[in-house]
Amino acid sequence: MDNVYFVRKIINIIFIIVSFTLISCEGGPSFKNLEYENLSIEYFPTDDVSDDHINQVKKWYKVAADYWFKKDSKAFNFFSPSYIAIIGTNAELARKANKEFCEYDDHIINKCSWNNNDNVFEEYALNGSAAVTSIRARDGYHLIIMSSSKPSPGELHEYPYIIFHETFHTYQKSYISLSDIEPSSENTDKLNGKYSGDHEGKVTWWAEGTANYLAQLLYSRQPEAPENWFKEKMRRWLEREKVNGLPVKEEYLNSNVDLHNWEFGNKGYVGRYVGDWFIAYLVNEFGEESIYEFYQVLPDSNFEDTFLKIYGKPYKVKIKEFNEFFKQENDELLKIIRSLGEDTNVFVISHKGEILVDKFLRTLKFEKINDFRLTIHIHDSKAVSRSKTSFDSHSTGHIYITYISCNDEQRY
Numbered sequence: 001m002d003n004v005y006f007v008r009k010i011i012n013i014i015f016i017i018v019s020f021t022l023i024s025c026e027g028g029p030s031f032k033n034l035e036y037e038n039l040s041i042e043y044f045p046t047d048d049v050s051d052d053h054i055n056q057v058k059k060w061y062k063v064a065a066d067y068w069f070k071k072d073s074k075a076f077n078f079f080s081p082s083y084i085a086i087i088g089t090n091a092e093l094a095r096k097a098n099k100e101f102c103e104y105d106d107h108i109i110n111k112c113s114w115n116n117n118d119n120v121f122e123e124y125a126l127n128g129s130a131a132v133t134s135i136r137a138r139d140g141y142h143l144i145i146m147s148s149s150k151p152s153p154g155e156l157h158e159y160p161y162i163i164f165h166e167t168f169h170t171y172q173k174s175y176i177s178l179s180d181i182e183p184s185s186e187n188t189d190k191l192n193g194k195y196s197g198d199h200e201g202k203v204t205w206w207a208e209g210t211a212n213y214l215a216q217l218l219y220s221r222q223p224e225a226p227e228n229w230f231k232e233k234m235r236r237w238l239e240r241e242k243v244n245g246l247p248v249k250e251e252y253l254n255s256n257v258d259l260h261n262w263e264f265g266n267k268g269y270v271g272r273y274v275g276d277w278f279i280a281y282l283v284n285e286f287g288e289e290s291i292y293e294f295y296q297v298l299p300d301s302n303f304e305d306t307f308l309k310i311y312g313k314p315y316k317v318k319i320k321e322f323n324e325f326f327k328q329e330n331d332e333l334l335k336i337i338r339s340l341g342e343d344t345n346v347f348v349i350s351h352k353g354e355i356l357v358d359k360f361l362r363t364l365k366f367e368k369i370n371d372f373r374l375t376i377h378i379h380d381s382k383a384v385s386r387s388k389t390s391f392d393s394h395s396t397g398h399i400y401i402t403y404i405s406c407n408d409e410q411r412y
Contacts, residue, residue, distance in 0.1 A: 038071060040081035042104070046097040046125070048088035053153045057086050057146055060160040064167035067218055074296070078174035082142040083108075087124045089148050094125035111139045120145065128152075130162050132169040137183030142170040157219070157229060164215035171295070172207065178299035193303045196315065201263035206303075206315075209275025210291055216276075217288070231337045234280065237273035238330045248273050253327060259319045274326070277333070281322050284336040286311060 041061070045054050061084060069079040085101065087094050098121035102112035112118045120133050128149030134142050144166045151158035172192055181187045189195055193206030220230035238249045246254070251267075252274045259278055262271025282290060290310055298306045307315040326333070 038076075039065060039069060039079055041065075041084065042081070043084050043086060044097055044101045044104075045086040046088045046090065046093040046121070048090045048093050049086050049148070053148070054086055056153050056159065057084060057163060060163040061144075061167060063160075063222065064164045064218065068168065068171045075171075075174040075178055078136050078177040079170065080142070081140075082144065082170060085121055085124075085143065085145045087121055087145060087147045089125055091122045091125045094121040095119070097121055108141065111141075117143055130166050132166050132173070134173075135183060135185060135188050136170070136173045137177035137179070137188065138185070142173065144170065157225065160222070160224070161215045161219040161233075164218050165211045168211040168214050169207070172211070175295040175299055191298060191303055193315075196303060197261040197263065199261065199263075201265075203260055203263055204268050204271035205259045205262060205275035205278060208272040209277075209279045212272060212276040213279035213283070214288075214291065231334055234277070234337045235330065235334060237276055238333065241269070241273060249326065249330070253323075258316070259322070260316060277326065278319065278322050280336055281325060282311060282318075 043054065043058065065079075069076065073079075083101065083104075085097065087097070098117075098119060101121070102108055102118050117133055117139075124131075124145050124147040128147045130144075130146050130150075132142060132144050136142055146163060146166070151162055153159050173188065176188055176191050177183070179191060181191065186195075189202060189207075194202045194204075196206065197203040216230055216233050219225055220233075239247050241248045242251075244251060248270055252259075252262075252270055255270075259271060259274055262268065262274070279291070294306055294310045297309060301309070304315065307318075311318055313321075
């Protein structure tokens with residue numbers, strides 16, 4: 001496409017930005033903000049946990065907090081206090097850390113015994129796994145428990161994504177805390193879709209599906225994530241995880257049980273992993289931002305009406321449509337799984353374009369001169385020479401815009 005034509009199109013949607021966020025074509029967004037310092041976070045490691053393990057948890061929790069816990073969010077005051085227990089494998093040391101946690105301050109002492117958090121650490125020392133065992137609206141805090149197995153901190157890609165998963169559960173519970181419902185466990189779970197089935201049991205598809213999908217998506221944007229990690233993770237839920245000897249996808253489609261009716265329990269992860277795919281299906285149609293919009297609307301409504309408002313149809317209807325989509329061949333399904341990778345074009349709009357030129361393949365710099373002439377400097381790091389063109393503009397102000405393409409193909 002002609003560069004001048006492209007510039008004229010861009011000028012119609014110019015944004016004037018006084019600061020910039022650096023976006024790397026190699027690893028996805030790199031977020032740097034000060035929200036984390038405005039949160040109240042305390043760590044409770046057991047004595048048999050290594051410094052490296054503790055630092056892993058701190059590192060990845062900060063990534064998640066910086067991404068999801070924005071200061072301008074109406075739920076910001078509910079994102080903390082967060083207490084993060086890092087549990088080893090020694091049951092006695094877990095009990096000791098649990099006692100120290102419950103005696104940390106009066107705020108916790110008054111809640112610890114009756115919400116069963118006074119003896120929960122030992123369970124995770126013995127059995128592994130991770131969880132959020134608190135309800136922010138009821139308890140006044142979040143308690144995230146990260147153990148040393150299922151996964152272990154040595155599983156370099158699994159462990160960060162599980163930290164993200166549990167952190168997103170605190171995001172969910174923070175928004176639910178804005179509701180005027182009685183903050184019981186049952187009411188909180190209803191609002192978060194855990195009682196959306198055609199029975200009295202709790203179901204996994206929405207609360208776990210959103211946490212799983214968004215955690216995987218966020219980790220796929222980190223420099224540490226292997227190429228195609230996200231897509232291969234989603235393929236795993238289709239092919240590798242098995243129930244009764246069948247891949248999860250086949251187990252689900254053969255069951256004739258709709259997604260909203262898969263309960264927690266022995267087969268709960270069918271609902272969880274297929275729920276992961278349902279969220280991918282929604283994000284493909286409505287965008288990632290729709291999940292956050294859902295939780296922003298939820299406190300003033302209920303689960304069913306919020307879903308209808310955000311996605312235009314009742315959730316049971318949307319699940320029926322998803323079921324038809326899900327019958328496709330796996331390679332067709334995987335086409336909707338996208339992360340920020342080498343085939344993604346990124347626009348960075350900045351007044352500091354000079355420091356970005358060497359970091360990206362292509363850069364367009366728009367410079368307003370003497371309130372009249374707009375000069376465009378086009379830099380291609382793979383080209384031998386740079387080009388420059390100018391045309392008249394009658395707009396006012398002083399503007400610099402940087403355009404970056406992350407691959408060789410220019411898509412405008």
